[in-house]
Amino acid sequence: MRGNVGPFISRKKLHTALIFALCVVIPVGAQDWIRTGTGLGVEKIRLAVPDFNPSAQDPKNTELLKAFNETLWNDLENAGIFDMVSKSFYPLGPVGTPADVKFEGWSAPPPNAAMLAFGNLGASGNGMTVQGWLYDVKNVTSPQVLGKQYQDAATNDAARLTAHKFADEIIFRLGGGIQGIAETKVYFVSSRSGHKEIWAMDYDGANQHQITHLASISLSPRVSPDGSRIAFSSLNKGAWEILMYSLELNRLVTFPRFGGTNLSPSWSPDGTKLALSSSRSGDPELYIADSSGTNLKRITSFKGPDVSPVFNRKTGTQIAWVSGRTGLPEIYTAEADGTNVQQITNQGYAVSPTWSPNGQFLVFSWMRHYGPGAPGAQDIYIMDIASKQWVQLTHDGGRNDFPCWSPDGRHIIFQSSRSGSEQIWTMLADGTGQKQLTSAGKNTQPNWSWK
Amino acid sequence: MKQRKLKWVTLVFALGAIMMLGACKKKPAPPPPPPPPPPAAPTASLTANPNTIDKGQSTTLTWETTNATDTSIDTVGAVQPSGSQSISPAQSTTYTLTAKGPGGTQTATARVTVNAPPPPPPQANATEEELFSQNVKDVYFDYDKSDIRPDQQTSLQADLQFFSQHPSVNFSVEGHCDERGSTEYNLALGDSRANAVRNALVQGGVTADHVKTISYGKEKPFCSESNEACWQQNRRGHFVYGK
Numbered sequence: 277m278r279g280n281v282g283p284f285i286s287r288k289k290l291h292t293a294l295i296f297a298l299c300v301v302i303p304v305g306a307q308d309w310i311r312t313g314t315g316l317g318v319e320k321i322r323l324a325v326p327d328f329n330p331s332a333q334d335p336k337n338t339e340l341l342k343a344f345n346e347t348l349w350n351d352l353e354n355a356g357i358f359d360m361v362s363k364s365f366y367p368l369g370p371v372g373t374p375a376d377v378k379f380e381g382w383s384a385p386p387p388n389a390a391m392l393a394f395g396n397l398g399a400s401g402n403g404m405t406v407q408g409w410l411y412d413v414k415n416v417t418s419p420q421v422l423g424k425q426y427q428d429a430a431t432n433d434a435a436r437l438t439a440h441k442f443a444d445e446i447i448f449r450l451g452g453g454i455q456g457i458a459e460t461k462v463y464f465v466s467s468r469s470g471h472k473e474i475w476a477m478d479y480d481g482a483n484q485h486q487i488t489h490l491a492s493i494s495l496s497p498r499v500s501p502d503g504s505r506i507a508f509s510s511l512n513k514g515a516w517e518i519l520m521y522s523l524e525l526n527r528l529v530t531f532p533r534f535g536g537t538n539l540s541p542s543w544s545p546d547g548t549k550l551a552l553s554s555s556r557s558g559d560p561e562l563y564i565a566d567s568s569g570t571n572l573k574r575i576t577s578f579k580g581p582d583v584s585p586v587f588n589r590k591t592g593t594q595i596a597w598v599s600g601r602t603g604l605p606e607i608y609t610a611e612a613d614g615t616n617v618q619q620i621t622n623q624g625y626a627v628s629p630t631w632s633p634n635g636q637f638l639v640f641s642w643m644r645h646y647g648p649g650a651p652g653a654q655d656i657y658i659m660d661i662a663s664k665q666w667v668q669l670t671h672d673g674g675r676n677d678f679p680c681w682s683p684d685g686r687h688i689i690f691q692s693s694r695s696g697s698e699q700i701w702t703m704l705a706d707g708t709g710q711k712q713l714t715s716a717g718k719n720t721q722p723n724w725s726w727k
Numbered sequence: 728m729k730q731r732k733l734k735w736v737t738l739v740f741a742l743g744a745i746m747m748l749g750a751c752k753k754k755p756a757p758p759p760p761p762p763p764p765p766p767a768a769p770t771a772s773l774t775a776n777p778n779t780i781d782k783g784q785s786t787t788l789t790w791e792t793t794n795a796t797d798t799s800i801d802t803v804g805a806v807q808p809s810g811s812q813s814i815s816p817a818q819s820t821t822y823t824l825t826a827k828g829p830g831g832t833q834t835a836t837a838r839v840t841v842n843a844p845p846p847p848p849p850q851a852n853a854t855e856e857e858l859f860s861q862n863v864k865d866v867y868f869d870y871d872k873s874d875i876r877p878d879q880q881t882s883l884q885a886d887l888q889f890f891s892q893h894p895s896v897n898f899s900v901e902g903h904c905d906e907r908g909s910t911e912y913n914l915a916l917g918d919s920r921a922n923a924v925r926n927a928l929v930q931g932g933v934t935a936d937h938v939k940t941i942s943y944g945k946e947k948p949f950c951s952e953s954n955e956a957c958w959q960q961n962r963r964g965h966f967v968y969g970k
Binding site: 472493495496509511514515516536537539540553555558559560580581582583584598600603604605625627628641677678720721 | 912914
């Protein structure tokens with residue numbers, strides 16, 4: 277028995293030494309890290325959000341309040357700009373109206389909150405009224421930053437939507453005037469019906485529902501900037517064609533067939549043009565068409581696959597895409613007319629680029645060390661286009677692919693196989709706060725709405 | 728020690744005595760009066776030889792009964808207690824032999840399976856399709872490549888020979904990829920593979936209008952394991968007849 281103690285201690289020492297070595301290594305590697313998005317670098321605001329109170333006696337209140345309080349808390353926590361004060365630090369007693377606020381109890385430690393969001397919710401009949409306030413609790417004389425009243429149907433969906441709206445107001449006021457994302461949608465591909473169909477959900481994974489019922493294979497959904505249409509690629513009458521779905525009419529609308537294999541449509545930021553890949557000439561090349569499908573113009577002519585074009589969502593004058601012209605797929609950029617081609621990655625296997633809302637960064641999926649004997653990890657990276665400096669955002673194994681930025685620039689949604697099957701995950705744009713949003717079937721190719 | 732041994736012996740002896748006393752108390756029960764012998768129960772057996780025939784052929788039913796006063800086979804009628812008979816059913820039939828006697832009723836069954844007539848000779852089309860699947864070989868690719876490997880020339884030449892003998896056959900070439908890499912890139916790569924096969928065939932004399940191409944990327948894999956053997960199975964140009 278004694279003999280084992282020696283090696284055990286030395287192994288433990290080795291672990292300690294390794295952990296210490298890692299601690300030393302990480303800061304060195306982290307020098308490359310770029311902070312992206314607005315407000316991510318500044319100190320986070322300490323925000324207290326006590327549960328909203330019932331304002332009337334109604335049996336529906338309990339369930340509505342549960343949906344509202346959960347959604348509001350998650351939205352504010354997900355926003356990435358708040359230091360949420362733990363509920364165990366809160367002073368006792370309900371806070372439903374301004375009269376209930378005892379400033380000392382909130383602004384002094386332990387809560388030490390800078391801001392307090394509170395309010396009440398009451399159902400009566402089929403309606404629901406929500407009152408919400410945002411208080412600067414250190415400014416006792418004039419604390420109110422925001423006071424809002426909402427009326428909607430007394431349903432869980434409406435309670436969630438109202439919470440999203442109130443959260444977005446708070447995020448807008450405290451987050452440097454950038455619109456929150458609590459009311460945004462995500463379109464994606466799900467196999468849970470037995471076929472790969474286009475689905476939609478709220479940004480937080482709630483309200484997942486099927487959009488198309490084509491019983492074929494549908495891929496690469498991209499929602500238009502105004503949120504009215506989804507362009508996607510589908511195996512239709514024996515060929516891959518671009519299809520157009522109207523979210524206003526809830527049906528497919530006419531779009532021309534181009535012939536060959538047509539893939540990966542994406543919108544220009546003004547919604548007037550689509551970039552796509554088509555092999556109508558015999559080789560997969562990039563084309564740009566009007567959003568109606570007319571005026572198709574070819575912009576690349578290099579042997580090898582050219583696919584996944586995306587417009588710079590700030591300028592609309594530049595595209596990034598994936599090309600296999602030199603062998604393994606790498607990411608390239610060019611002007612939208614095909615001139616000024618620049619190779620962005622030049623090692624490994626790089627696919628699925630999308631732009632940050634400010635047009636300065638690309639996020640993409642990269643097997644950086646592809647080759648025999650190399651670990652085949654496929655991770656999400658962002659790159660500053662001007663300096664070509666990159667940062668690795670995922671380090672958790674599995675295949676991570678199809679990243680897409682949120683409209684506020686603070687979040688990235690992507691697909692990952694790390695949980696055992698392909699599912700949709702979100703994270704803050706610095707790689708923290710990774711969360712799984714889907715679990716039924718296989719869910720891939722998330723596309724975040726533009727607003 | 729000795730005392731303990733003595734105690735044991737006493738105990739065993741006492742136990743033995745109790746058991747014997749107990750046994751002595753039991754008195755043997757008187758045997759029941761013998762019941763009157765029941766009438767012997769009938770027996771029945773039925774076989775068909777052979778039990779599988781083609782339509783139009785006949786088979787022989789053979790049966791045997793004992794202790795029966797009334798013997799019948801349904802669909803045939805009353806029969807001798809034992810015997811055999813040739814029958815020629817039009818379809819598969821189960822024959823039931825019923826033997827009734829004072830001792831009761833006994834049944835036995837035999838099934839004759841009648842095979843449907845052989846299908847009509849295959850049409851010319853099906854033969855071509857069979858020849859297609861026997862002779863046309865898929866073309867395999869290297870990882871991330873869409874050019875035809877030298878070792879795939881044998882398959883390609885066999886394909887060209889078939890298509891020169893069957894110049895009117897319509898077919899499609901499906902481009903497939905392994906599971907690695909992105910969905911979109913693999914669909915484009917599969918398209919390049921299908922077109923590479925098609926171009927090689929057209930150069931070898933196949934009429935372009937007879938060859939369709941489609942890419943499945945990694946959407947319809949032949950093999951779903953994550954190893955090189957399986958990935959190689961999935962990196963191919965696959966031929967499909969008549970599309």
